[in-house]
Amino acid sequence: MTDLVSHFDLDVTGERSALGGLVVTGITLSSKQVQPGDLYVGLAGVHAHGAQFAGDARAKGAVAIVTDARGQALAARSGLPVLVTPDPRASLGALSAWVYGTAEYPPTLFGVTGTNGKTSVSYILEAILRQLGILAGISTTAERRIGDLAMTSALTTPEATEVHGLLARMAEAKAEAVVIEVSAQALTRHRVDGIVFDVVGFTNLTHDHLDDYGTMQAYFEAKVPLFTPERARRGVVINDGEWGVRLARRAAIPVVTLSTYPGRPADWYAALLRETIDETRFILSGPDDQSLTTSIPVLGRHMAENAALAIVMLVESGIELSAIKNVLDRDGGIRVYIPGRAERIENSGPAVFIDYGHSPDAFTSTLDSLRRVTDGRIIMLFGADGDRDPSKREEMGQIAARLSDVVVITDFHPRTEDPAAIRRVLVDAARAAVPGREVHEVADPRTAFRTALGLATADDVILYAGPGHEDYHEVGGEHLPYSARDDARHALHEFGWL
Template sequence: MENAQAITTDAALLRPGGVSAVSVGSLASAIGGQLLQLADSTDPGGVEVTGVSLDSRAIRPDDLYAALPGARFHGASFAAAALDAGAAAVLTDSTGADLLRASETPVTVPVVVAADARAAVGSVAARVYASQPADGSGLSLFAVTGTNGKTTTTYFVNSILRALGETTGLIGTIEILAGDQRIPSKLTTPEAPTVHSLLSVMRESGMTAASMEVSSHAIEFHRVDGIRYGVAGFTNLTQDHLDLHGTMQAYFDVKAQLFTPERTERAVVVVADDDDAWGIAMARHARAQLGADNVDVFAMRGGVVGDRESGPERRGADWTLHSLTRRGIGHAFELVHRDGRSLRVSTGLPGVFNVANAALATLMVLSSGVALEDLQRALDQHDPLTTDVPGRMQLIGTQPTAVVDFAHNPDALARALAAVDPPEGDGRVILVFGATGERDKTKRPLMGEIAAREADVVIVSDDDPHGEDPSTIREEVMAGAQALIEAGGARATEIHQIAPRSVAIHSAVRMAGRNDSVIVAGRGHETVQEIAGVDHPLDDRAELRAALDEMRHSTQEGWGETK
């Protein structure tokens, strides 16, 4: 077996070194699958596998090939390539089994047929990679879900854990950190075989804890099946991904699956205020599922959560926010428990929403069993919540303040704009943003409206158009901004449509004065822009730095500082 520390840029190729072979018969029995023998072979149930892959191109000898239905093709169509690469068995559904029977290439390896093969992959991968050993030697696992704040919160959790002396791993939107490996992410949450393999690699590498972003797609498509977390955290729920889920209730219902005994031991839920219907609903759901004593509810404002007289699952918030003050561009604050315990916390990242992210991360670590005194000492001595998070309210320059953020939905955009708003009368907010193609179209005019309401100068450009006409996307965003202007509710005095995005960024900086704030929103850490199926190099951070450098060289005073 290849050493776990071998250099790779693809997480799907990173495998643990200490895997024990597992028989196909035992896997079939565990998932209630039917074991088929499509051609002459001996004892199909006795065949053993040492890996799992959904990608025929990533198959290694003795792997189980999971041939699943896809958006355009069924994985069984690529079984011949998987077998040529050394696959020892195939897991598929009834449709896949029919395709294998009809294949011109005889399938001489055992085939396991499951009613829902995708739903079975997680538990199969968990067994093959022993990602959570029964002896308790696995990692302490933290999961964060919600619409906004997942990435920052996982980085915060990891930073606190490192301040406490833990050796940590991370699986998320920006990157995967596993031992000596730093791998760019392709998905917010990788497919189930990759997740389970990574957890085993982390354990072999000496990791003691790991945090993961868990998206609604990950839950919907069974990417985190077979994992039980120590603590799961909920940030918020606002409009996004309705192209997949259809309604906000359906979106909530998918997220809520994480807060069940099968998936987590404990939970921390953020409730923004007494009008946060989704936060309150998640708090009640988690308490009902896990027991009120296993759930900490943190209220940013208010703290009613539910009727205190209607049972413990509807009691008030456990933790509330106190003494919020500015600390540089960030904040210092206090978390106070209803029993009188408290924690002093600070973060150097801008925005009140990062107060919520910092509080959530702190309380998740506390919920994992860390003593309050030890946690307070780590917060005081190491300032772990001022860690850099690539592309998340990332400060690129000063004079003017220049920030890149991942805000790509209405709520995130409003929060980001509020975070960079200069003191009244001191400067303007100049925004560059767009909307993603082939995603929820209903949020485009909403984002245009928010931009016109919260920014002084709005530049609508392109995000990732994918296969859509970029000009059509821009016009749909512009429509929301123009509607607000016509209604007389706009703050914006200028609205421009500028493409390509690099030109829009440079134009924004040229418009800026030294006391203004320039924010480039939507793409964050991403380094390529997809247009009509072609990836074009584009890093908002690099473009913004270049524009600021040009400004510094062209102004007599030399302002336009970069970080």
């Protein structure tokens, strides 16, 4: 403990000599998750200060608390040694790296950022690494996984204490590579501090998270630090959009670019060859006449783009394209399962897809792809997050009406907002965008899916956008059990199609 105090120049309440025999074996922000030997970090929160729970942390076996000046007073009677630093959140990554020794752990680290596609790229990276015979850990919105050990995710990118703890567990499992999905919030809230990625990738930047950042420019600026030497060694940027072009110019590390647009200046190009409801085939070409033709078992041009980004990131990490080509040729393509991302629920009736997309751009990408492979109608079922960026709701309703044939609007995580008010914005936007478009408003998601199913024929497609892999429905601050994937299977069985 004295080494830690000296290394971070922490102020100590009481005698430093009392720290001599203390050994720190872990670090956590949650007093409920403290394990014996942990260093507890008490942060100021919206409703409470973590230092208020120092006594609970001590009872569970915490050996000390790190906090700020305000927390110092709150933790004074806890019986724990109190270590004080002006901004404990800003120190969290470095503290966690020191406690877990992650700077000494040498896996190849991949980081993926962007508005849409982060989870898909992360899963594709892990899948190809596995096909190459490389054990990889993964941390995404959907799950954290080391080999066959999987854990449910709560945040797109976990807090720094959890990230470094995961890296330590991955070291124990002898993982040779780690893939981490990196949100803008992870960068601005210090969740990936203390980590230097070997290769980082950028998918896109589209309308989302303006409740956090206010403007697209501010949202973009939150992403830029990932492409600096303090965060990463090399980068790959999809420059199909203006934000990608800007990022490639702003990057302070070596960057290669990838495009799906012929004629756009880029180092690598990906071109769609064939698109079916179950598979997307593409060709990737790059410097020195390198090329690779393969497929991914997921619908959509955007999925080919995601796969191409993953492959170029692997090449930038030092893996030869020829080695990737050999294993993909051997296996008949990329063998990947991406939970809740255009995930098809097999049945004998209409094609049913459960998707996590909940932004205008995500709606557009998936609906455009479905239109190209669908003979019948597209029935779209969706809602909008409560307590999240309301500025995108109207555009979501407009896109759904323009790009599908039937719209069913339901509740999706209303949280503390009035769900009827959220639905009204979506319904009004859909009807105004395409007068006469068939629009249904059904509050309960279970009933809403059955409404969509009752409208469908065997030639139609149902896209249920929003819930993806999630297994809850958040209403009034309460998480109610609900899995769209499971409910879809139950409903299809009820209708005799499964």
